[in-house]
Amino acid sequence: MDRKPLRLAILEGERVLTAAGIPSARAEAEMLAAHLLGVERTKLMMFPLVDQSVVDSLERLVQQRATRVPLQHLTGAAALGRVTLAVGPGVFVPRPETEQLLEWGLNRLRGLRNPVVVDLCAGAGGLALALAHERPDAEVLAVDNDPTALSWARDNAERRRLAGDVPVHVLEGDVTDPGLLAERERGVDLLVCNPPYVPEGTPVPPEVGDHDPPAAVFAGRDGLRVLRHVVAHAARLLSPGGGIAVEHDDTHGGSVPALLAARSELTDAEAHNDLAGRPRFATARRDPAGDPTRSG
CATH class of the missing domain: 3.40.50.150 (Vaccinia Virus protein VP39)
Structure with a gap:
């Protein structure tokens, strides 16, 4: 299966969240990615490439956050x-x-x-x-x-x-x-x-x-x-x-x-x-x- 750069998916998430008026857009895009991967945010660099399913899931979470659903509701924590x-x-x-x-x-x-x-x-x-x-x-x-x-x-x-x-x-x-x-x-x-x-x-x-x-x-x-x-x-x-x-x-x-x-x-x-x-x-x-x- 073709794998995708996680960095690009996070950058796109940051763009969407910034446009939605989220002040800490980059940090929140990274936190959503870390939640999907089940790792701490500081460990994201260990996942340079991810499956397309991860990219798609991150996009869905970002879209929900852009409607101002609380980040904590999306991560559950x-x-x-x-x-x-x-x-x-x-x-x-x-x-x-x-x-x-x-x-x-x-x-x-x-x-x-x-x-x-x-x-x-x-x-x-x-x-x-x-x-x-x-x-x-x-x-x-x-x-x-x-x-x-x-x-x-x-x-x-x-x-x-x-x-x-x-x-x-x-x-x-x-x-x-x-x-x-x-x-x-x-x-x-x-x-x-x-x-x-x-x-x-x-x-x-x-x-x-x-x-x-x-x-x-x-x-x-x-x-x-x-x-x-x-x-x-x-x-x-x-x-x-x-x-x-x-x-x-x-x-x-x-x-x-x-x-x-x-x-x-x-x-x-x-x-x-x-x-x-x-x-x-x-x-x-x-x-x-x-x-x-x-x-x-």
């Missing part, structure tokens, strides 16, 4: 930290920006033995599973209220368990429930959350607007509807000295740290920018000397 998650239609796809929140959480756990970690609005379970991978001594709970997200999270948790990671407990729960995880009050060392936070009516890319579940993206007129509940849970669930890290919209650089600072139980509220310099997440810790009976 998304990475967070050193963990790769299965993702697809019906569940929020983790973003690279969340890596910094993950790093903050891991630093916060440094020096703690057998910490308890809670991931609220867990979606496919990315933060929970990435933290569990790095801290096999931790007890990690992933909480969501969406049946589809819970199904993805449970499947991912089972895959990671079979790979040798500490089991993650995937729980159904709603952050609007004031008694959520009542049995864990003042017993959580780290609470992380990447909640829905985009204000209603905000323009979003087609990959988000057409493919991410709206309930995992939008959160009321100001985007803070869910975040307010998350902050209230942090004030109730965190152990003395425990930390919270919560992702937010880039318009929330002042409002989310202010929500954290308004709780008398919390201290050291801090804003954090992403690598592009945009406000991305906020952190705080439970004041060891705070009065748990007071509210903000």
